[in-house]
Amino acid sequence: MSQNLVELIRRHHAVDAPSALEVLKQAVEDHGEVTDDDRRHAAELSGVPEAAVYGISTFYDDLLVRRGQRHVRVCTGTACFAATGDEHVREIEDTFGLKLGERSVDGSVSLVETVCLGFCHSSPAVRDGDTIDAGPDVIRRVADDRARPALEPAWRSLLATPVLTEPADWSGLRRALIELGPEALLAQVEAAKVRGRGGAGFPAGTKWKFTKAAKGDEKFIVANGDEGDPGSYIDKYLMEQTPNRLLEGLALAGFAVGARHGFVLTRSEYPLSKPALDLAIARAHADGWLGTDILGSGFDFDVTIVEGAGSYVVGEETALLACLQGLRGTVSARPPFPAERGVFNRPTVVNNVETLCNMSFIAASGADAYHALSPDSETAGSKLVCFNERFVRPTIYEVPFGISMRELCEDVAGGLKSGRAIKAIQLGGPLGGILPASKLDTAFDFDALAAEGCMVGHGSILAFDETTDMRAVATHLLRFGAHESCGKCFPCRIGLRRAYDEFASDAAVDRARFEQLLEALELGSLCAHGGGIPAPMRSLLRHFPDELGLT
Amino acid sequence: MSITVTVDGSELEIAEGTTVLEAANLADAWVPTLCFDERQAPFGACRVCLVAIESTPKPLPACTTPCRDGMVIDTHDATARRVATAVVELVLSELPTAPEPHTELGRIADRLEVTGSRWPGATHELGQDFRHPYLAFQHELCISCGRCVRACDEVQGAFALTATGRGFQSNVAAGLDAGFEDSSCVSCGACADTCPTDAITEITLLDGVAAQRPPRPRERGRRKRRPLASE
Numbered sequence: 001m002s003q004n005l006v007e008l009i010r011r012h013h014a015v016d017a018p019s020a021l022e023v024l025k026q027a028v029e030d031h032g033e034v035t036d037d038d039r040r041h042a043a044e045l046s047g048v049p050e051a052a053v054y055g056i057s058t059f060y061d062d063l064l065v066r067r068g069q070r071h072v073r074v075c076t077g078t079a080c081f082a083a084t085g086d087e088h089v090r091e092i093e094d095t096f097g098l099k100l101g102e103r104s105v106d107g108s109v110s111l112v113e114t115v116c117l118g119f120c121h122s123s124p125a126v127r128d129g130d131t132i133d134a135g136p137d138v139i140r141r142v143a144d145d146r147a148r149p150a151l152e153p154a155w156r157s158l159l160a161t162p163v164l165t166e167p168a169d170w171s172g173l174r175r176a177l178i179e180l181g182p183e184a185l186l187a188q189v190e191a192a193k194v195r196g197r198g199g200a201g202f203p204a205g206t207k208w209k210f211t212k213a214a215k216g217d218e219k220f221i222v223a224n225g226d227e228g229d230p231g232s233y234i235d236k237y238l239m240e241q242t243p244n245r246l247l248e249g250l251a252l253a254g255f256a257v258g259a260r261h262g263f264v265l266t267r268s269e270y271p272l273s274k275p276a277l278d279l280a281i282a283r284a285h286a287d288g289w290l291g292t293d294i295l296g297s298g299f300d301f302d303v304t305i306v307e308g309a310g311s312y313v314v315g316e317e318t319a320l321l322a323c324l325q326g327l328r329g330t331v332s333a334r335p336p337f338p339a340e341r342g343v344f345n346r347p348t349v350v351n352n353v354e355t356l357c358n359m360s361f362i363a364a365s366g367a368d369a370y371h372a373l374s375p376d377s378e379t380a381g382s383k384l385v386c387f388n389e390r391f392v393r394p395t396i397y398e399v400p401f402g403i404s405m406r407e408l409c410e411d412v413a414g415g416l417k418s419g420r421a422i423k424a425i426q427l428g429g430p431l432g433g434i435l436p437a438s439k440l441d442t443a444f445d446f447d448a449l450a451a452e453g454c455m456v457g458h459g460s461i462l463a464f465d466e467t468t469d470m471r472a473v474a475t476h477l478l479r480f481g482a483h484e485s486c487g488k489c490f491p492c493r494i495g496l497r498r499a500y501d502e503f504a505s506d507a508a509v510d511r512a513r514f515e516q517l518l519e520a521l522e523l524g525s526l527c528a529h530g531g532g533i534p535a536p537m538r539s540l541l542r543h544f545p546d547e548l549g550l551t
Numbered sequence: 552m553s554i555t556v557t558v559d560g561s562e563l564e565i566a567e568g569t570t571v572l573e574a575a576n577l578a579d580a581w582v583p584t585l586c587f588d589e590r591q592a593p594f595g596a597c598r599v600c601l602v603a604i605e606s607t608p609k610p611l612p613a614c615t616t617p618c619r620d621g622m623v624i625d626t627h628d629a630t631a632r633r634v635a636t637a638v639v640e641l642v643l644s645e646l647p648t649a650p651e652p653h654t655e656l657g658r659i660a661d662r663l664e665v666t667g668s669r670w671p672g673a674t675h676e677l678g679q680d681f682r683h684p685y686l687a688f689q690h691e692l693c694i695s696c697g698r699c700v701r702a703c704d705e706v707q708g709a710f711a712l713t714a715t716g717r718g719f720q721s722n723v724a725a726g727l728d729a730g731f732e733d734s735s736c737v738s739c740g741a742c743a744d745t746c747p748t749d750a751i752t753e754i755t756l757l758d759g760v761a762a763q764r765p766p767r768p769r770e771r772g773r774r775k776r777r778p779l780a781s782e
Contacts, residue, residue: 002704003592036727051734054727055713311717328714333595333615487695487714487721490585490597491634494641497719501672513669520637523609523630524598 001322001332003345005052009325010344012047019326020046020053024063025268025309032067032110046326059328059486061114061310062268068103068110072096072142073127075134077116077230078430079388081476082464083123088139089113092126095143115312115480117269118233119150120386120462121394130271155237155384157398158412159373163361164238164354164384164398168245170289172363176255177297180363186212186256189359191367193380198224198315198352199428199457199528201446207349210339212257214347219259221250222343222350224320225266225273228312229429230480231460234384235353237396239266239273242357243280247290249356251301252363253349262303263343264353265324268310277305312484316527317350319486330486331527354384354459377402377445383459385444387413390420390463399444406440408461420465424543428457430477431532434539453539470547474540475503481533491520492530499537508551511541554620559627571624572600572613580626583635583659585642586696587614588745591705594697599635599659603628610634636663644668645675645719646748647691655747656694673719683731685738685754688723692750695721699742699751711736723750 009019023042027034034057042057043050057063065071074092093099096111103110117132119125125134126142133141134150141147157165176185190205211219223246227235238246250262266273281303284290292300306324313319314329321342323329342348358381362370371380379401385408387394392414399408409415409422416422425435433454435442442452449455464473478500485492495517502509518534525531540548552567558578565574570593575582585597593614601610605623610631613624625631639660643649649667650657660666678690695714700723703712711734715724726734743753 002701004704004708004710039727049710049735051711051713051724051726054724055715058715059717328717330714330717333593333612335615335617482718485718487717487719488596488697490599490638490642490694493695493718493721494645495638498641498644498670498672516633516637520634520641524601524634524638526595526598 001318001327001330005048005327006325006345008047009327013344017047018045019306020048020056021060021309021323021326022046024053024057025307028063028065028067032071033065034063048326052327055328056326059311059330060308061112063309065101065110065112066103068107070109070129072109072111072129073114073117074100074111075115075117075119075123075125075127076113077120077123078426078462078476078480079116079120079231080124082462082468083389085469085472086476088124088126091139092142095139114269114310115228115484116230118227118236119152120231120233120388120460121153122150123389125150132271152237153395155241155396155398157382158403159382159398159400162398163373163382164245164357165396167242168248168360170244170248170360172360173248173251173255173289174295176252176363177295177299182256182258185252185363188362188367189256192358192362192370193367194355194358194362194370195379195446196352197354197358197383197459199229199431199455201456204351204355204358207339207351208253208257210337211259211347211349214340216347218344218346219257220343220346220348221253221257221259221262222320222324222338222348223250223262223264223356224315224317224350224352225264226308226315226320226323227267227270227353227458228315228484229431229458229460231388231426231462232386232429232458234386234396234459236270236273238353238357238384239264239270240276243277244284244289245357245360246277246353247280247284247303249351249359250303251290251294252359253351253356254301255299257347257349259349260300260302262301263324264303264305265314265320266305266307268307274305274307277303281305311486312480313486313527313529316529319527320350321348330488331529333526374400374402376400377443378447379445383444383456385459385461388460388462390416390465392417401445403444404440405435405442405444405461408444409440409463413461416463416465420467423464423466423468424470426462426464426536427460428455429460430480431455431528431535432457433535434473434543436543453535453542455535470540470544471503471549474537474548475500477533477536478503481529485529489524489526489530491524492526495521496530496533499533508549511550514550515541554618556618556620556622556624558624565618569618570614571602571604571611571616571618571622574618574624575602575613575626581662582613582626583639583663584614585639585656585659585694585747586698588698588702590745591698591701594701596695596697597638599638601631601635602626603631632663636665639663639665640668641670642694644670644672645694647674647677651749654749675722678722680730681754683736683738683754686731686736686740686743687752687754688725688730689750689752690722692748693722694748694750695723696747698745698747699723702741702745706741707737707739709735709737709739712742
């Protein structure tokens with residue numbers, strides 16, 4: 001990330017200038033596309049040079065479209081793929097007589113793909129204008145121009161006393177401000193050993209400690225709400241149904257490390273997240289939980305919500321910071337880590353939404369109570385998991401770590417619909433390994449899953465049934481990987497495209513050459529995107545080699 | 552304060568804050584690079600400067616890794632070199648023509664003994680722009696190393712260049728992609744000076760015939776595939 005551009009942006013932000021990305025997003029909302037006049041306007045308002053604005057405008061999916069009067073977005077996420085084998089994409093293309101990415105000649109309709117709308121419990125999903133509809137008959141409803149908002153099933157907790165599925169009441173922040181103080185709060189969070197819930201599993205307390213120790217008076221907290229993993233809708237529920245819990249987590253992080261401002265980066269694929277959080281911020285201000293001198297403690301804290309514009313890799317923390325500041329969402333090499341140089345080049349904590357949502361319980365009840373949430377595991381706390389539409393009872397469940405995958409899939413989610421059999425499970429998103437049905441007795445936990453080449457990741461549990469063609473799964477994942485590569489590092493930028501081309505052709509795939517490519521991706525890539533795709537590919541090579549058309 | 556590191560068996564004393572690449576250079580050990588230019592901040596994009604560091608599980612990029620006291624660095628590590636070679640082979644696969652021998656890419660490929668690419672598939676589209684009197688774009692030769700963009704930002708402060716697109720479609724542009732003339736370019740030539748592939752060149756240095764020459768298309772297999780949304 002250019003230090004010069006970030007400094008320019010910091011100075012313009014200080015006088016309330018909008019970011020270039022905000023201006024470009026507004027142009028698309030206003031007249032359906034980004035023109036050179038819009039780019040010049042964005043450069044003028046944001047202070048970012050014209051060339052940089054051009055680069056931003058060619059990076060994000062939302063800015064690349066030419067919208068028709070009716071803009072239809074079809075979800076091509078993995079849950080929708082598992083539900084239809086992409087038949088819903090072909091149907092909607094036939095319905096409008098348009099290919100993905102096209103706009104009708106008269107400008108009345110445009111059709112694009114989007115990954116993912118977070119309605120994986122009811123796949124396939126389509127966003128028609130502002131309405132997200134989902135379910136087996138969604139294409140017919142969209143064809144008849146009678147899309148209706150899809151319902152979201154209630155989440156449930158397996159815990160005796162539910163934590164993450166309940167509304168938050170700010171009791172954690174109250175205790176931190178009145179009883180604990182910042183040092184004791186940080187000590188509790190470190191003792192709780194909260195592992196990051198966004199994929200990497202890095203200890204959150206360590207990030208807080210580094211940021212607290214970093215030099216500088218101005219520090220920031222950033223919630224990573226870019227839950228781009230297709231198949232996951234956990235952070236969506238947390239942001240839209242209990243936004244206070246996230247705001248409380250941000251304030252706790254701010255209090256512990258000495259930051260007075262927090263940001264949440266939400267996804268444009270979740271159009272309800274930003275409004276829900278903005279409303280919660282307004283209420284928190286009215287109730288005295290955000291603002292200046294909270295509870296008379298002298299602690300000031302406020303939160304700003306920023307919405308992205310369509311990019312999976314923005315979920316990586318350095319790319320997230322670039323997007324938050326309105327730049328191209330490409331990954332930067334670390335060091336420097338965000339704890340040292342983050343938003344506006346200032347020390348910054350970046351935590352996943354669910355990670356921050358754990359903090360109110362820890363602040364209110366302490367580290368020991370947090371460890372007790374998962375009595376059968378070394379891992380502390382509870383985890384939200386979500387299931388795809390193939391299951392009988394697909395929704396989000398709060399579960400303890402250490403529970404078996406079989407218990408989760410068969411007892412909790414009820415097995416698959418219509419008596420279908422589980423062929424394989426992909427856990428934790430597109431960078432997570434794939435667990436064959438024969439391994440369902442594996443425990444749902446960081447180390448046990450890692451031993452099977454899998455990960456907890458974001459917590460999505462996505463079943464492929466016995467009808468699924470595993471070469472099609474490989475092709476689906478590689479297509480996503482190649483499309484979403486940010487283009488910064490060479491192995492990912494070129495290698496994922498080559499891997500996709502190999503699998504998308506009808507020809508046999510040269511296994512030895514493919515494995516060399518996986519090594520280059522895994523060891524060479526700058527971030528977990530290129531570095532992570534080999535995990536599901538290796539699972540497929542290990543468990544389903546006969547279905548991949550290898551030579 | 553100084554620290555001690557070992558590069559390929561030789562100990563050397565270096566200043567704290569020195570990168571592994573700088574230490575390797577001080578020890579006269581060859582580490583290939585494509586996105587690195589010593590006039591610019593390390594970028595960490597090309598991944599061909601991978602080296603092995605004792606007690607780390609996988610190779611690390613030399614350019615962005617700071618030295619620690621007692622670090623043992625191996626620039627000949629077989630795994631690191633195998634990955635670097637695979638990456639250079641991927642780079643050759645995206646270009647419509649083999650790199651010219653005088654370019655940095657050509658020299659690195661030669662030294663790593665990468666003579667071509669086993670990867671069929673799309674190459675970058677022809678995008679030649681000779682409108683500017685001194686600077687020429689050949690976008691099809693761009694490998695997105697970011698050196699020109701950083702030269703314009705960090706060295707010249709003109710901010711006339713940007714990375715564009717994403718993934719395989721990544722490239723560079725001046726201004727609003729209307730060429731150097733319609734941008735804040737001050738014709739300093741820092742971009743052409745740092746470019747490792749001739750994607751940006753100073754026209755006066757170009758053989759006039761070569762500049763007009765159509766590229767030599769490489770034989771490519773035709774494959775049926777669903778296009779990516781970014782195409």
